[in-house]
Amino acid sequence: MSTVKVIISFSRLRDDDLDTQSQVIISKLTGNVNFPNPIPTLAEITASRNAYVDALIVSKTGGRQETLKKNHARKELEQQLGLLALYIQANCKNDDLIALGSGFEIQKSKAPIGILAKPSNFKVENGPLAASLYASVDKIEGAKSYLFEITKAPVTEDSIWQVESSTAKTFLFEDLVAGTQYAIKVAGVGSNPKKVFSDVLYRFAQ
The missing domain is CATH 1.20.58 (Methane Monooxygenase Hydroxylase; Chain G, domain 1)
Known part of the structure; x- marks a missing residue:
């Protein structure tokens, strides 16, 4: 309470x-x-x-x-x-x-934020460095940080995702393998432990 x-x-x-x-x-x-x-x-x-x-x-x-x-x-x-x-x-x-009832005003209580919304406008582009990929997403209301995850394509049940945390809604993946296709996704991190990831995007590192 x-x-x-x-x-x-x-x-x-x-x-x-x-x-x-x-x-x-x-x-x-x-x-x-x-x-x-x-x-x-x-x-x-x-x-x-x-x-x-x-x-x-x-x-x-x-x-x-x-x-x-x-x-x-x-x-x-x-x-x-x-x-x-x-x-x-x-x-x-x-x-x-x-x-x-006293005539005074009270501070409005903050409504608890539940599960964050699915990321929108998620983009993956070639980064400014060789063999890098630049991921960006629109701000997610209630997000304290963002989880950017990447793995080599194709994605299978055995794929190992590299997880990167960022307080910004962008992230630059560096030191990738040029000519390799990668799968990338993102989710917002809030007070609720459940996370909703974006659709997976694929991009070749150059």
């Missing part, structure tokens, strides 16, 4: 949106039985929010000094909300519904 993480930073919000978010949090926490003793208190949050709103209104028609006062009031409100978010984090019982 993943851990519920309450978002404690508000710097991403525009000035008016910070006010709106503050109002939502105050409303949601008023009488909320899951968070009976918020720290800071709702009275303290409300006072910070009111001071911020007053400064925000004045700054819209004022000068540089009024803007600085607004920025200071915003910083104070963000700090108070950050502390409150930590309280919510510690008392939400790792329940996303309880956490969201």
Whole structure:
């Protein structure tokens, strides 16, 4: 089970949106039985929010000094909300519904990546060096690395595949036997141990 993480930073919000978010949090926490003793208190949050709103209104028609006062009031409100978010984090019982019921937002959990897709646009070309082959494939979503495998043609049950791992989606096979046909395939490597290989491509090394 993943851990519920309450978002404690508000710097991403525009000035008016910070006010709106503050109002939502105050409303949601008023009488909320899951968070009976918020720290800071709702009275303290409300006072910070009111001071911020007053400064925000004045700054819209004022000068540089009024803007600085607004920025200071915003910083104070963000700090108070950050502390409150930590309280919510510690008392939400790792329940996303309880956490969201506070009016705070939570980080989206990353969906687990299953078996990676079959490689697409796999190509094998003659490399820049003598007796070399250059293999490339389109990026595979979720792949941490790639396995490029090569063996001499024809492919049989007794073929021994040379396995090369690469963090890049390309690989250069060097020191091959010129005039020999090779079979090459590729698969993405992710968190799931099962691998789906591309179709086998054949190419003569020159």
